[in-house]
Amino acid sequence: MKRLDVESIRRDFPILNVKMRGHDLVYLDSAATSQKPVQVIDSIYQYYTNYNANIHRGIYELAELATDAYDGSKDKVAKFINANSMEEIVYVMNTTEAINLVALSWGEENIKEGDHILISEMEHHSNLVPWLLLANRKKAILDYIKLDESKTMIDMESLKEELEKDPKILAISHSSNVLGTINDVKAIGSLAHKHGAKVLVDGAQSAPHMPVDVRDIDCDFFAFSGHKMLGPTGIGTLYAKKDILNSMPPVIGGGDMIRTVEKYACTWNDLPWKFEAGTSNIEGGIGLSAAVDYLNKVGMGNIYAHERDITEYALKRLSEISNVSVFGPDYNSMPNRSGVISFAIEGVHPHDIASIFDSMGIAIRAGHHCAMPLVTELINEAAVARMSFYLYNRKDEVDRAIDAIAEVKKIFKIGR
Amino acid sequence: MPIDIYAEELISNYEHPHNKGKINDPNAEMHEYNPICGDDITLYLKIKEDIVDDVKFDGKGCAISIGVASMLTDSIKGKRLEDIDAMGFKDIVKILGMDPGPARAKCASISLKALKKAIFLYQHKTVDRDTEKL
Numbered sequence A: 001m002k003r004l005d006v007e008s009i010r011r012d013f014p015i016l017n018v019k020m021r022g023h024d025l026v027y028l029d030s031a032a033t034s035q036k037p038v039q040v041i042d043s044i045y046q047y048y049t050n051y052n053a054n055i056h057r058g059i060y061e062l063a064e065l066a067t068d069a070y071d072g073s074k075d076k077v078a079k080f081i082n083a084n085s086m087e088e089i090v091y092v093m094n095t096t097e098a099i100n101l102v103a104l105s106w107g108e109e110n111i112k113e114g115d116h117i118l119i120s121e122m123e124h125h126s127n128l129v130p131w132l133l134l135a136n137r138k139k140a141i142l143d144y145i146k147l148d149e150s151k152t153m154i155d156m157e158s159l160k161e162e163l164e165k166d167p168k169i170l171a172i173s174h175s176s177n178v179l180g181t182i183n184d185v186k187a188i189g190s191l192a193h194k195h196g197a198k199v200l201v202d203g204a205q206s207a208p209h210m211p212v213d214v215r216d217i218d219c220d221f222f223a224f225s226g227h228k229m230l231g232p233t234g235i236g237t238l239y240a241k242k243d244i245l246n247s248m249p250p251v252i253g254g255g256d257m258i259r260t261v262e263k264y265a266c267t268w269n270d271l272p273w274k275f276e277a278g279t280s281n282i283e284g285g286i287g288l289s290a291a292v293d294y295l296n297k298v299g300m301g302n303i304y305a306h307e308r309d310i311t312e313y314a315l316k317r318l319s320e321i322s323n324v325s326v327f328g329p330d331y332n333s334m335p336n337r338s339g340v341i342s343f344a345i346e347g348v349h350p351h352d353i354a355s356i357f358d359s360m361g362i363a364i365r366a367g368h369h370c371a372m373p374l375v376t377e378l379i380n381e382a383a384v385a386r387m388s389f390y391l392y393n394r395k396d397e398v399d400r401a402i403d404a405i406a407e408v409k410k411i412f413k414i415g416r
Numbered sequence B: 001m002p003i004d005i006y007a008e009e010l011i012s013n014y015e016h017p018h019n020k021g022k023i024n025d026p027n028a029e030m031h032e033y034n035p036i037c038g039d040d041i042t043l044y045l046k047i048k049e050d051i052v053d054d055v056k057f058d059g060k061g062c063a064i065s066i067g068v069a070s071m072l073t074d075s076i077k078g079k080r081l082e083d084i085d086a087m088g089f090k091d092i093v094k095i096l097g098m099d100p101g102p103a104r105a106k107c108a109s110i111s112l113k114a115l116k117k118a119i120f121l122y123q124h125k126t127v128d129r130d131t132e133k134l
Ligand SMILES: Cc1ncc(COP(=O)(O)O)c(C=O)c1O
Pocket: A031, A032, A094, A095, A096, A097, A124, A126, A127, A173, A175, A176, A177, A202, A204, A205, A225, A370
């Protein structure tokens, strides 16, 4: 297998040369947003410098170039997740908008009073609140698949029980942004399909970090954000099977999403444009395209293996430290694990941990990570600290984080 | 944020907070909660002739919120309400010995916010909207 060359990758990320609080930056917050390589930054610069124009209707060369670049990015994204074609790739702002689009369009059409909507206890707010709103609008019932005893994985028995209620849709994260758990969405989705449910996969934390094949998973919807996978903010993708997209009404009306408009009637444009009203986020599509190129060049399998290596190392080192606990599968469960590690230091609030890390040049996140039911009710903490890895992280950065934990313990006089 | 904020004094006030607990029959109290980090503080006051006779706080939070609450409550005993009314973020900076920076300003000021709201409620029998901002 081709090894991933971290040093040459790091040279592509200008931000890794900046200092934070006077120290070399250690960026361990890629689950929140990833850093960007020069190739992505430059693609946007090139667009504005050489061929900025509005897309789709311009009858001049610049407009053709911009249209080709934007539309071409959809072909790349389609291939990246193995969709059938770019018709199944709807650009949105981010994962959150993708899921809201499904709830507002498909959900509005298909959910009726008394219907069940199924999600899990480990969902990010973006895969919870849209369903709660839909359930409230429709007087439908929102159900939760429970976590198992260890509070790290989906409880398959609970899944089966909930499926007996024949939910209309199951919406579940591929990879948890708090626990780092990778859910077997192919198996879970296949069970749900047997009960006639549609399956939505929140891929915000999977698409950037592991090979994803939506046809193999056989999900009906798959949502992810460009900014977590080396792309710019403001661009994300909703994948949906073509026949489902065809059946869904548009939510936002305006230019570009129509074919013909009369005073009192109109017809919709072809997929995927029917869902993209108004001038598109052209720089976003172009930047995302460059990000996909970059990820393909390194290889998603290599990225996954690299992160797994670092995560396993970090979990082992963390397990050697007293008064530190990790929420999520341990290093014996690496096949179910991504590079997100939430942890606590006994007696220290996560915000104090993050502040001390910050003073040492290390960026981590502390809080409820937009998964309040999981963090406050299940893990039973007001907040947790989280480090997360990506292709540019090295083991010596894990060492810096471990040193920072020692410093926190020293300041708070914990342990020896 | 510079690490110096976690000075010996702050840590000891966090680990052994002063004035922790409840006052039975307080004449003013106020609950403040920050869902972002879970800082959760209730402040109780015994006020006599417009002077703080006793103050206690209960709750949980980070070292900055609890440490400041401990030191702040120490500092206001015997103070006139009008003097407390004039207090602001600058007094928190004084207590901490430095500005905690924007990321931690809310933690640092949660107890002062509760204090000022409690006193306003005591004086005006209504919750003051303006003390939302310190
Ligand atoms: C699992 C998961 N789902 C959804 C989201 C929402 O992503 P965005 O904020 O880009 O819409 C995130 C981002 O933190 C996430 O981690």
